[in-house]
Amino acid sequence: MALGRVTDTSMYTDNLMGANAFGKHFSIGDKERQVLHERLCLNYNYEEETLYIKWDGAVNSTELRQGYAHIMDMVFTYKPQKWILDLQNRVSIEKDDQQWVFKYIFPEVLRAVNKNVFVAVVMPVFAYNSLVNEIDGDELMDGDNFMIIHHCLYQEESRRWLSEMARTDMKVAGV
Secondary structure, three states, rough: OOOOOOHHHHHHHOOOOOOOOHHOOOOOOOOOOOHHHEEEEEEEEOOOOOOEEEEEOOOOOHHHHHHHHHHHHHHHHOOEEEEEEEEEEOOOOOOOHHHHHHHHHHHHHHHHHHHEEEEEEEEEEEHHHHOOOOOOHHEEEEEEEEEEEEEEEHHHHHHHHHHHHHHHHHHHOOO
């Protein structure tokens, strides 16, 4: 499948669950999956135990799903509790795509990490309000584990918040 040309749109219907949906259509070695090089930067920082995700530019539905296949590969590999999701330079995505991330990706992340997950979203205020406006919160819970999302205007602010959340989470866990 060439990037940008979708011949089978049925593969993106709601009957596909989380990361399992990716394996049917994409592999990490997919030569045509250019989104990682062009619009998505991923990095896991061992010292900070933080997954850094930075999206740039316009991303269509296919590219978004390809990008999240890469992100889920990192999640299954590193089980990161702390994320910095930098959306400052990403063009807004369609409402259906936003809901897809909340409905399928975030629950899969919680199951994979099997702990609380803290996501610092770096983006302008106006964009953040539209991002979280439509969710009901069930997507952000899995048993006793929660995904806590916090809006930040700057990456340094996100690091401070994640550091504080990690200390608080450890205290609550009795560590």
